Amino acid sequence: MRLEVKQRIPLKIKRMGINGEGIGFYQKTLVFVPGALKGEEVYCQITAVKRNFVEARLLKVNKASKFRVEPACEIYQACGGCQIMHLRYDKQLDFKADLLKQALKKFQPSGYEDYPILETIGMDQPSHYRAKLQFQTRSFKGKVHAGLYAENSHRLIPIQDCLVQDQTTQRIINVVADLLTKHRIPIYDERKIQGIRTVMVRRARQTGQVQLIFVTSCQVNLSKLIQDLVETFPEIVTVALNWNKQKSSDIYGERTDILWGQEAISEAVLDFEFSLSPRAFYQLNPQQTEVLYGEAVKALDLRGDEHLIDAYCGVGTIGFAFARKVQSLRGMDIIPEAIEDAKKNAARMGLTNTHYEAGKAEEIIPKWYQEGYRADALVVDPPRTGLDDKLLETILDFRPEKMVYVSCNVSTLARDLVALSRAYKVEYIQSVDMFPHTARTEAVVKLTRRDSV
Structure with a gap:
């Protein structure tokens, strides 16, 4: 039938x-x-x-x-940003360990049946954890609303009280929407493609500093809006404008201008501080980032004499967790602004054993080896798409003694382990719940080089 x-x-x-x-x-x-x-x-x-x-x-x-519970969010069904808020939290943690098992069973890297998968590390208070907000804007009957698209659509769901969003960033975006209406700022329309299309608000957990990016497809005058905004929220230290005139789903364009305030905000994790420029990547959940980076340090198990490469280094954050525990640290990223931030952050912390270059890891690592640099250890924290095929080949060619893979996508992790398991033994996988109430998890994988391949 x-x-x-x-x-x-x-x-x-x-x-x-x-x-x-x-x-x-x-x-x-x-x-x-x-x-x-x-x-x-x-x-x-x-x-x-x-x-x-x-x-x-x-x-x-x-x-x-x-284990079914009543979601506390009134727009849970319509929004789609959270997928498992109706599941009791301790069982969400079990589910996230099971996600890893499902992905491994699908891709079947060598010996996957015996990989130790440790219990997911969760949060004591799994709410209001997202320190970065990225809402779309649309105008309805002359009033601007900010929120997220309903799943598989371009229908905006206005959000004024998100249970997983940092409360300060939520208050700010609510006021931003009102000010966009008050000052009659052009708002993006998919037919006209003109105006503000997205607003990003990020708050540093350690310092409380806030930065905003307005993403626009045309020239806009935000001077009066900015004046009203910073008078209401003195914690705002940076307002930037990003230009995106493309019709694609990419959120940001290539050019970002600082309209008001300083170039970056200050944040801290573990025992080090760093700066974040508006476009720089940093984890969405600062509290669990402490846990995640701590698990990465534990997994790499450094002696102190290693030379470490941090691929996908961003502004240097995860590498800084290792910097004082190694002889040298080198990192690369494809975003030049992130590399500049990494260099400044390292200098500010007095780190003299670091080196950063802008470019692709699969191109820079072989260049470093040709120049005589040899890495004993490697840490990778790739985007959701996982490791680039050429980078995988590069890792298998040079085979550092030990490696930590930090993943935000269980499927691409399991796929990459098919190749990596030819040269490395998976000692264990530690799941860390960076995104409570969603079907996503982060994982730290401890890998050690096999004696023979």
Whole structure:
């Protein structure tokens, strides 16, 4: 019997998938149901029929999981920014360890069945943890709203009280939306492609300093808005404007100008301080970043005489956690502004054993080796796309003695371990919950070089 769109079916949920959805089988057909939990019996409606599976909308929970909770967020269903807020938090942590197991089973790197996967490290208070806010703006009937797009759409969901967002950044974006309305600033429209399209607000946990980026597709005058804003929020120290005239989904364009205030904000993690320019990458959850970097230091298990390469170094943050524990530290990143920040941060901390270059790791590392530099240890913290294929080849060519892989995507991590496991033994994987109530987790992987390949 072939399932059809709009058909309603009963379903028993066998497990949860990598996006937090419930998964069951109906007459041997795989069914994905967002909002359903493992062990539940539900009634759902088919929304899409694919080649090997179908997608369905949850209509009713006939038998609820004992771990189901009522989400505290009023727009939880509409927003889609969090996927598993309806699951009790301790069970969210179990789910995130299971995410790693699912990904490893799918890609099957060598010996994956025996990889030790440690219990996920969670938060005591898993709310208001996101220190960086990145909301889209749209104008409805003359009033500007800021929020996120509903899942798989360009329909804006206005957000004024996000339970996972830092409360100061949320208050600021609420005022920004009002000021954009008050000063009649042009707002982006997908037909006209003119105006403010995105606002980024980031707050440093350690210093409380705040920076903003307005992303625009055309010339705008923000002088009066900025004056009102900084009078209301004295913690704002930087306001920048980024130019993005493209019709693509990329949030930022290449050019960023400082409109008001200083070039960067100051932040701190573990025992070091650093500066963040507006476009520089830093983890969204500063509290758990302390935990994550601490686990990375533990996993690399340095003696003190190593030469360490920090690929994807950004402004240098994760590398600085190792800097005083190694003989030398070298890093690279494709964003020149981040490298400049890394150099300034290292100088400010009095680190004389560091060296940073802008460029691709797969090009810079071989150049360094040709110049005579030899790395004993490597730390990689790539974007969600994982390691570049050429970088993987480079790592396997030079094979540093030990390595730590910090991952924000279990799928690309498992994929990359297929190659890395040919030369390295996976000692363990430590999951760290950087994103409570979402179907994402961060992981620290301890790898040691095999004696023979």
